Amino acid sequence: MTSYGARVALGIVCIFCVGLAHLPLTRARLLPVSQAAAAGLGGYTAAFLSIRFGCHGLVLVLAIAVLVAGVTAFIFGLLASRLSGDRFVLATLAGQMLFLALIDNTAALGGAQGIGGLPVLSVGGFVLASPQRNLGLAIAVAVVVLFVVLKHQRSPHGPALQLVGQDDVFAAALGLSCWRERLRAFVTASALTSLVGVVQTNDIQTVAPEMFGIGNAIAYLAVGVLGRGSILGVGLAAIMYVLTPEVLKFWGLPPSGAAFVRNVVFGIAMVLVLGISHYRRDRVASSGQAVAPGLRAT
Amino acid sequence: MSILGQSVLNAILSGTQFALIGLSFALAFRTWRVFSIAHAGILTLGAYLALIVSRSVDVPAAADVLVGTLMGAVPVTIALGALYSLLLRAGVARESMLVGSLGIYWVIENGVACVFGDRLQSLQTLLVAESYSVLGGQVTGPQVVSLVTASAAIAATFFWLRLTHVGVEVRAIADDEVLSSLRGVSPARVRAVTMLASTALGLLAGGLLATTVDFNPLHGFRPLLFGYIAMAIGGPTLVGGVLMGAYSLSVAQQTTAALLGDQWIDAASYSLLVLWLVIADTRQRRLG
Numbered sequence: 117m118t119s120y121g122a123r124v125a126l127g128i129v130c131i132f133c134v135g136l137a138h139l140p141l142t143r144a145r146l147l148p149v150s151q152a153a154a155a156g157l158g159g160y161t162a163a164f165l166s167i168r169f170g171c172h173g174l175v176l177v178l179a180i181a182v183l184v185a186g187v188t189a190f191i192f193g194l195l196a197s198r199l200s201g202d203r204f205v206l207a208t209l210a211g212q213m214l215f216l217a218l219i220d221n222t223a224a225l226g227g228a229q230g231i232g233g234l235p236v237l238s239v240g241g242f243v244l245a246s247p248q249r250n251l252g253l254a255i256a257v258a259v260v261v262l263f264v265v266l267k268h269q270r271s272p273h274g275p276a277l278q279l280v281g282q283d284d285v286f287a288a289a290l291g292l293s294c295w296r297e298r299l300r301a302f303v304t305a306s307a308l309t310s311l312v313g314v315v316q317t318n319d320i321q322t323v324a325p326e327m328f329g330i331g332n333a334i335a336y337l338a339v340g341v342l343g344r345g346s347i348l349g350v351g352l353a354a355i356m357y358v359l360t361p362e363v364l365k366f367w368g369l370p371p372s373g374a375a376f377v378r379n380v381v382f383g384i385a386m387v388l389v390l391g392i393s394h395y396r397r398d399r400v401a402s403s404g405q406a407v408a409p410g411l412r413a414t
Numbered sequence: 415m416s417i418l419g420q421s422v423l424n425a426i427l428s429g430t431q432f433a434l435i436g437l438s439f440a441l442a443f444r445t446w447r448v449f450s451i452a453h454a455g456i457l458t459l460g461a462y463l464a465l466i467v468s469r470s471v472d473v474p475a476a477a478d479v480l481v482g483t484l485m486g487a488v489p490v491t492i493a494l495g496a497l498y499s500l501l502l503r504a505g506v507a508r509e510s511m512l513v514g515s516l517g518i519y520w521v522i523e524n525g526v527a528c529v530f531g532d533r534l535q536s537l538q539t540l541l542v543a544e545s546y547s548v549l550g551g552q553v554t555g556p557q558v559v560s561l562v563t564a565s566a567a568i569a570a571t572f573f574w575l576r577l578t579h580v581g582v583e584v585r586a587i588a589d590d591e592v593l594s595s596l597r598g599v600s601p602a603r604v605r606a607v608t609m610l611a612s613t614a615l616g617l618l619a620g621g622l623l624a625t626t627v628d629f630n631p632l633h634g635f636r637p638l639l640f641g642y643i644a645m646a647i648g649g650p651t652l653v654g655g656v657l658m659g660a661y662s663l664s665v666a667q668q669t670t671a672a673l674l675g676d677q678w679i680d681a682a683s684y685s686l687l688v689l690w691l692v693i694a695d696t697r698q699r700r701l702g
Binding site: 145146147149198199205209211218221330331372373376382391392 | 497520531680695
């Protein structure tokens with residue numbers, strides 16, 4: 117595979133991973149806008165470990181990135197997870213903006229310029245220096261994310277979270293702790309998303325606030341919404357998101373213009389899918405089908 | 415130049431901008447019950463419409479902004495109103511409406527970027543701005559024009575809501591939609607009118623902001639969040655509450671700038687937003 121092809125595939129796998137990590141939340145209609153910040157926590161942790169401590173060991177960097185993102189998400193989630201509906205979305209949006217504001221003003225993390233020329237990560241003497249090798253790392257991360265998400269979905273917490281997202285009053289009446297379910301899923305999703313940040317940072321050996329900006333946050337959200345709560349859907353949405361500008365460039369559009377057009381198309385698709393899916397859900401609900409069929413009494 | 419005087423001036427200038435943005439947002443939020451992030455796109459459109467006018471006609475910047483607002487108000491209202499109506503009719507939940515409005519914002523931001531590119535733009539007045547000494551601080555000509563125009567728009571909205579029949583209906587729907595409907599007020603008609611007023615105020619706010627700072631397609635996002643914070647802090651009263659919230663926020667920002675430095679204004683404001691959401695939610699739960 118050429119370097120260009122590997123980079124495109126890497127982009128698809130990274131976006132797929134973020135969508136996948138947030139799948140339990142998306143299925144429960146909890147739509148955080150802080151995915152880019154979670155990825156940023158991973159990316160900046162990798163960069164900081166590298167420049168400050170000379171740490172280039174992949175496993176250690178990934179473990180610390182997960183820990184940093186998990187702890188940060190836990191602290192933020194203690195507040196945000198108590199909220200539901202549009203307040204939860206808004207709190208995560210504020211969290212995303214807060215992350216950017218803090219990074220922009222932290223000189224040790226390169227401020228608004230970011231940090232360039234980072235050393236590449238390695239594992240057991242195997243240096244992850246090429247796009248092809250980073251693609252391999254991204255696929256390994258995707259497998260881990262898939263495993264954790266499926267494990268969560270098959271545990272009692274999966275259906276419980278879904279019920280919390282659909283009707284938190286009813287869920288509380290059943291004895292579920294709504295904020296605890298939200299917090300668990302939010303922390304897990306953020307910790308998993310931080311792995312993507314490490315991969316992205318290692319690929320371009322640079323970390324900068326614009327890599328994890330509000331545009332990326334909306335893009336991740338769009339992929340989650342268009343994926344409509346299924347793994348296959350998220351995968352297809354990620355493929356379309358990355359390949360659309362490539363196709364447009366092939367037709368002669370400049371790279372930046374192609375990305376803008378892609379975003380316009382995805383924005384329209386996001387609004388349409390939200391409208392259509394809710395219309396259908398209302399019809400299903402009115403026909404009497406169960407809203408959380410996987411939930412069993414415990 | 416006195417630092418205190420400059421801080422007071424900055425608080426007045428930014429507070430008035432937040433009030434105009436917050437009022438634009440509040441009109442839509444209170445009557446449509448939609449957290450409309452798409453209003454950030456409206457602010458952006460206001461700036462770019464003023465830019466289009468400034469490139470076509472040689473008139474003062476404030477006139478560019480007003481003409482741009484008049485040009486854009488009706489088409490943007492129709493487009494946004496139609497989209498929100500369709501989503502509401504489809505039974506979309508509030509959080510999904512917020513996400514949908516984020517999608518609409520993304521379309522506007524990237525649509526603008528397709529046409530104008532993502533580089534910084536400037537209304538020409540910035541290059542020739544004179545400054546005046548007031549209260550020991552400095553204020554530029556475009557800032558004075560922006561302050562006066564925004565204040566006039568806020569006052570006009572206040573009197574519209576207080577003195578006209580439609581204004582009373584708007585306040586009634588904002589207060590209690592079900593009860594107002596039973597009293598014969600048409601929510602659909604009121605929503606259409608408020609969306610027009612909200613859009614016009616948003617376009618005006620975005621345009622006025624562009625006369626004081628350079629802008630790009632992301633122009634509206636940050637000010638909209640500040641406008642929302644102003645509305646949230648201010649409580650349920652439409653104009654008075656937004657004004658109180660806007661000036662409270664701008665004073666808090668200037669205090670942050672004086673104590674920690676300008677660069678921490680955003681971080682402090684977003685922290686305030688998160689805390690406010692938690693406090694509001696806790697209060698709502700306690701009230702049942």
